[in-house]
Amino acid sequence: xxxxxxxxxxxxxxxxxxxxxxxxxxxxxxxxxxxxxxxxxxxxxxxxxxxxxxxxxxxxxxxxxxxxxxxxxxxxxxxxxxxxxxxxxxxxxxxxxxxxxxxxxxxxxxxxxxxxxxxxxxxxxxxxxxxxxxxxxxxxxxxxxxxxxxxxxxxxxxxxxxxxxxxxxxxxxxxxxxxxxxxxxxxxxxxxxxxxxxxxxxxxxxxxxxxxxxxxxxxxxxxxxxxxxxxxxxxxxxxxxxxxxxxxxxxxxxxxxxxxxxxxxxxxxxxxxxxxxxxxxxxxxxxxxxxxxxxxxxxxxxxxxxxxxxxxxxxxxxxxxxxxxxxxxxxxxxxxxxxxxxxxxxxxxx
Amino acid sequence: xxxxxxxxxxxxxxxxxxxxxxxxxxxxxxxxxxxxxxxxxxxxxxxxxxxxxxxxxxxxxxxxx
Numbered sequence: 001x002x003x004x005x006x007x008x009x010x011x012x013x014x015x016x017x018x019x020x021x022x023x024x025x026x027x028x029x030x031x032x033x034x035x036x037x038x039x040x041x042x043x044x045x046x047x048x049x050x051x052x053x054x055x056x057x058x059x060x061x062x063x064x065x066x067x068x069x070x071x072x073x074x075x076x077x078x079x080x081x082x083x084x085x086x087x088x089x090x091x092x093x094x095x096x097x098x099x100x101x102x103x104x105x106x107x108x109x110x111x112x113x114x115x116x117x118x119x120x121x122x123x124x125x126x127x128x129x130x131x132x133x134x135x136x137x138x139x140x141x142x143x144x145x146x147x148x149x150x151x152x153x154x155x156x157x158x159x160x161x162x163x164x165x166x167x168x169x170x171x172x173x174x175x176x177x178x179x180x181x182x183x184x185x186x187x188x189x190x191x192x193x194x195x196x197x198x199x200x201x202x203x204x205x206x207x208x209x210x211x212x213x214x215x216x217x218x219x220x221x222x223x224x225x226x227x228x229x230x231x232x233x234x235x236x237x238x239x240x241x242x243x244x245x246x247x248x249x250x251x252x253x254x255x256x257x258x259x260x261x262x263x264x265x266x267x268x269x270x271x272x273x274x275x276x277x278x279x280x281x282x283x284x285x286x287x288x289x290x291x292x293x294x295x296x297x298x299x300x301x302x303x304x305x306x307x308x309x310x311x312x313x314x315x316x317x318x319x320x321x322x323x324x325x326x327x328x329x330x331x332x333x334x335x336x337x338x339x340x341x342x343x344x345x346x347x348x349x350x
Numbered sequence: 351x352x353x354x355x356x357x358x359x360x361x362x363x364x365x366x367x368x369x370x371x372x373x374x375x376x377x378x379x380x381x382x383x384x385x386x387x388x389x390x391x392x393x394x395x396x397x398x399x400x401x402x403x404x405x406x407x408x409x410x411x412x413x414x415x
Contacts, residue, residue, distance in 0.1 A: 062363045108359055159366070164358040 026161065029151055029176060033078040044073040047083030048090060048347040057090055058097035061104035063159025067093050072149075075156060079149035079177075084127040085142055087347035088179075089149050091204040092117050096150075100339040106208045107160035111240060112172035113335035115154075116207045116250065117147060117179040118320065120193050123202035123345055124181035131181030133324025136212060136252075140180075147177025174211045180322060186255035187321035188262030193342050195268055195319075200344030207250050207318070207340040210239065212330035215257075223261040226329075227274050233331040234279035234310050234317075240336030242281070243290040245299055245312040248340055250332040251275065254323040268319045276314035280307035294336075355379035373403040 018035050022028040034040065045053050053070040060067055069086075072093060076086050096103050096115060106113050119129040119142075130140035138144060154160040162171065184191050193203040213233045217226045234241075234249050241247035251271070253261070261271055284304035286293070293300065296312040311317065318340065323329075334340070352360040357376045364372040377392045 061366075062359075063366050104363075108363070159362070164362045167356055167359050 027156055028078070029148065029155065031148075031176075034080055036074040036077040040077045041070065041073050044077050044081065044083050044086055045069060047073075047086035051347060058093050060093070060097060060154070060158035062108050062165050063157070065157035065159060067097075067153060067157045071157060072153060075152040076145075076149045079152050080141070080145040081149050082127075082141070082145075084123075085146045085149070087202075087345050088117075088119055088123060088127065088129070088142075088146050088204055089153070090347050091343050091345045092146070092150055092179075092206055093153060095204060095206040095341040095343045098341045101206065101208060101341055102338045103158065103208075105337055106335060107154060107158055107165060108167055109335065110167050110169045111335050112168050112170055112175070112210060113208050113338070114172055114174035114178060114211075115150060116174065116209055116332055117150060118192070118205040118207070118322075119146075119179065119181045119202075120184070120191055120205065120342075121200065121202040121345075123348065124184070129179075129181035131183035131322055132186070133326075135180040135183070135322050135324075136178065136330070143179045143181075144177065147179030149177075150179070151175060151177050172211050178211075183255060183321045183323060186258075186324075188258055189268040189319075189321070192318075192320040193344075196342045198342045198344055202345040202348065203342055204345060205340060205342040207248065207332065207334065208338045209248075209250060209332040209334045212252065212332050215329040215331060216327070217257065217329075218327045221260060223264050223266050223271070223274070226257050226260060227271065228278060230329060230331060231275050231278035231280075234275065234333070235281050237281065237286065237289040239333045241310055241333045242286060243293045243295075244336035245293075245295040245309075246316070246339075247311055247334040247336040248316045248318055249275075249279070249311060249334070250318045250320070250340070252320060252322040252330040252332065254326060254329045255321055256325070256327050257329050258321045269314070271319050272314045272317040275317045276309055276311070279310045279317075281310070282306070283308045352376050353379035353381060375399050375403065 019032050048069055051069060054068050056066045056068055058067045072089055076089055128142040130143050159165040182192050215230050215233050217229050220226045230251055283302045283306050286308050299308055302308055352374055354376045375396050377396055
């Protein structure tokens with residue numbers, strides 16, 4: 001999609017008429033959109049001041065479409081974003097273009113993988129991203145529209161259209177968009193980017209994984225019983241991380257579960273190390289489940305009666321705090337052949 | 351090589367990579383979870399097509415499919 005291909009006639013329609021008009025071009029996610037009029041796109045670009053709107057910030061497979069800031073702004077308008085959300089979208093797109101993400105595979109696989117976008121630091125507060133109660137669900141404009149805008153970019157620029165650009169067998173709800181803030185105020189540990197070597201006031205993490213798996217523990221007052229349940233959610237043969245050992249597990253702890261760990265003196269590293277030790281399955285069970293395995297060599301040498309970790313290194317277990325009151329956490333296994341990326345946001349004009 | 355259920359994706363990807371006439375051979379989908387003997391039968395059935403592509407430079411129809 002380029003701005004030039006959006007006819008002036010198209011830009012004059014809005015609401016449900018726009019849905020029909022865009023559907024004729026094979027564009028959109030099926031939901032109503034905002035018409036990307038030149039005035040709206042220019043207003044959106046004010047969210048990334050002092051930058052070149054026509055600079056290509058990423059080339060996105062499988063279509064290898066060029067994503068300029070202007071093209072991203074067009075999609076941000078269509079999704080319902082405000083200008084202050086544009087820097088997050090641009091940074092998320094930059095992150096997805098990193099080779100270790102393997103975006104061509106992410107978009108083209110039969111798996112239901114979709115990008116999870118986490119917003120960290122000052123921009124989460126200033127642009128209205130929500131990391132508290134219900135953060136992974138509906139009700140917050142910044143979360144909802146940024147996640148949706150990223151999907152529109154994947155559809156329109158990357159060409160990840162179901163069928164000839166996205167082979168996902170069933171698709172998944174996260175493919176409509178999944179974006180939220182890290183709940184830094186309720187976290188007992190330093191902000192997540194610092195754990196992966198990113199020192200910046202604002203940052204974005206992208207992780208290409210499944211929809212979140214719930215972890216429920218209402219009663220425990222020690223880390224062990226809570227994290228054993230997290231390990232249970234991680235240790236299943238029904239996910240790619242069981243047969244691909246480089247895969248990451250994002251563990252989204254709710255504030256109360258995290259606090260229970262921290263009060264007991266556990267650091268973020270303690271939590272990931274414990275989960276590495278406990279999220280395991282017998283080698284014989286995993287070998288029975290998978291004839292094809294992409295495991296680290298040392299894992300393949302474990303005897304059948306030994307326990308195999310669900311990933312090859314504790315660093316692949318990523319811990320952050322999200323959510324509000326209550327005792328539900330989530331595990332988001334990756335697609336397997338992809339790595340998460342955390343980038344500082346340099347688009348804020350400061 | 352591709353399967354018939356994924357040939358649209360393969361063709362589109364090849365085209366976007368600048369290879370609209372990439373020589374491709376399609377076999378019946380799926381290939382996962384299929385008896386090895388059946389896989390061998392499917393492979394045997396496309397050997398002539400593969401040879402034609404490798405020696406003729408085009409698909410049997412003259413373009414990618």
